[in-house]
Amino acid sequence: MIPNKSYIKRRQQLALNMKKGIAIIPTSPERVRNRDCNYPYRFDSYFYYLTGFNEPDAVFVMMVGDNIHATKTILFCQDKDIEQEIWKGFRYGPESAKEVFSIDEAYPISILDEVLPKLLAGQSRIYYSLGHDATWDLRLTGWLNQVRDQSRSGISTPPEIYDYRMLIDEMRLLKSTEEIQLMRHAAKISSRAHCRAMQVMRPGMKEYEIEAEFLHEFRKHGSEAPAYTPIVAGGANACVLHYINNNMELKSGDLVLIDAGCELNGYAADITRTFPINGKFSPVQKDVYQLVLSAQSAAISNVKPGNSWDMPHTAALQVLVQGFIDMGLCQGNVDSVIESEGYKQFYMHRTGHWLGLDVHDAGEYKQNGKWRLFDLGMALTVEPGCYIRPAENVPEHFWNIGIRIEDDVIVTTNGCEVLTASAPRSVNEIEELMQ
Numbered sequence: 550m551i552p553n554k555s556y557i558k559r560r561q562q563l564a565l566n567m568k569k570g571i572a573i574i575p576t577s578p579e580r581v582r583n584r585d586c587n588y589p590y591r592f593d594s595y596f597y598y599l600t601g602f603n604e605p606d607a608v609f610v611m612m613v614g615d616n617i618h619a620t621k622t623i624l625f626c627q628d629k630d631i632e633q634e635i636w637k638g639f640r641y642g643p644e645s646a647k648e649v650f651s652i653d654e655a656y657p658i659s660i661l662d663e664v665l666p667k668l669l670a671g672q673s674r675i676y677y678s679l680g681h682d683a684t685w686d687l688r689l690t691g692w693l694n695q696v697r698d699q700s701r702s703g704i705s706t707p708p709e710i711y712d713y714r715m716l717i718d719e720m721r722l723l724k725s726t727e728e729i730q731l732m733r734h735a736a737k738i739s740s741r742a743h744c745r746a747m748q749v750m751r752p753g754m755k756e757y758e759i760e761a762e763f764l765h766e767f768r769k770h771g772s773e774a775p776a777y778t779p780i781v782a783g784g785a786n787a788c789v790l791h792y793i794n795n796n797m798e799l800k801s802g803d804l805v806l807i808d809a810g811c812e813l814n815g816y817a818a819d820i821t822r823t824f825p826i827n828g829k830f831s832p833v834q835k836d837v838y839q840l841v842l843s844a845q846s847a848a849i850s851n852v853k854p855g856n857s858w859d860m861p862h863t864a865a866l867q868v869l870v871q872g873f874i875d876m877g878l879c880q881g882n883v884d885s886v887i888e889s890e891g892y893k894q895f896y897m898h899r900t901g902h903w904l905g906l907d908v909h910d911a912g913e914y915k916q917n918g919k920w921r922l923f924d925l926g927m928a929l930t931v932e933p934g935c936y937i938r939p940a941e942n943v944p945e946h947f948w949n950i951g952i953r954i955e956d957d958v959i960v961t962t963n964g965c966e967v968l969t970a971s972a973p974r975s976v977n978e979i980e981e982l983m984q
């Protein structure tokens with residue numbers, strides 16, 4: 550768990566990054582799945598990053614004055630309600646939330662519409678994620694209009710709205726020791742699940758049976774949920790990048806591509822492994838697999854402080870394109886194939902993304918028009934792939950091979966730590982484990 554003092558530090562850091570003004574940060578609403586059944590609740594990552602509070606129906610407000618000592622934190626949350634708690638479970642209620650989460654003031658969410666116009670009056674700037682949720686946008690507009698209606702009494706309406714995500718993204722990008730610890734744990738649980746999948750895999754199973762193994766491993770080891778819908782894609786399905794039906798038979802002679810990672814205390818792991826359903830790579834499968842693996846090693850060795858975000862991608866691309874040419878999938882030389890983007894027939898996504906509370910985590914990839922440089926504590930995935938759909942210009946023995954190898958790394962002093970290294974990657978390791 551992230552200790553309370555770390556949340557306090559984050560709020561102080563945000564206050565330092567803000568100018569005088571008021572930040573209004575609602576958590577996510579509960580979502581209906583069908584009729585009167587909700588999806589399992591997942592808080593908003595920005596709200597949670599600042600509070601550690603995981604109940605729905607809550608808003609965090611921070612008012613920053615002329616200096617950091619004039620900062621006030623306020624939590625609006627569900628009131629205690631014995632009747633509701635009998636049906637839906639424990640709630641902190643404002644009084645104890647204030648103590649437990651070290652917030653200056655806490656009030657029932659039911660008085661939000663009454664209080665917010667008062668808090669907004671006379672503020673010079675609002676920090677708010679305009680456009681993220683239309684319901685909240687409308688509510689904020691209503692509060693602002695109430696303030697505006699009082700202009701003849703000399704009350705001024707905040708003239709500026711600034712997106713707080715711009716400020717918090719920069720903080721979320723650099724993971725603390727505690728966050729890294731959690732991410733290591735999420736990665737370990739997810740790696741074990743991939744090992745388990747390799748061990749139980751038998752031709753004739755259905756993709757969903759393997760998905761079930763992941764859900765079992767995740768929950769058994771304390772993860773609250775998958776960090777995203779798992780992909781278990783046998784044979785040609787691996788060439789559908791966001792395949793999630795997971796309802797087909799896994800056939801001997803095909804590969805299976807599995808992209809699955811768990812969420813632990815809000816932090817995501819994101820791993821892909823691709824392996825032969827019958828436990829043994831065919832020669833052509835092995836060739837393409839080794840190519841993707843070499844591309845991944847080239848990419849991983851380019852993740853280090855001072856290198857730019859684009860360097861791992863460029864390194865992976867060089868290796869992949871040379872391989873595509875050698876295998877007769879692309880014609881020309883590396884530069885010309887990259888220039889013409891001919892490789893995109895087989896590799897159409899980029900080589901990674903930031904990772905953290907969200908699987909595609911917060912953080913800008915460019916700054917002032919230039920790719921950002923890696924720095925200590927940044928967390929990202931490295932996930933080159935190769936997806937060969939049937940086509941006239943492709944020899945038939947390559948058809949329907951889809952491979953991705955995806956690992957999670959943290960930038961360290963000398964390079965990076967691979968959090969997901971315990972999920973086998975080499976041909977030998979995989980074939981051995983599957984025996």
Ligand code: GLY
Pocket residue numbers: 777808819902908932955
């Ligand atoms: N699982 C989502 C991704 O790999 O980006």
Ligand code: MN
Pocket residue numbers: 819902930932955
């Ligand atoms: Mn990913």
Ligand code: MN
Pocket residue numbers: 808809819820821955
């Ligand atoms: Mn993934």
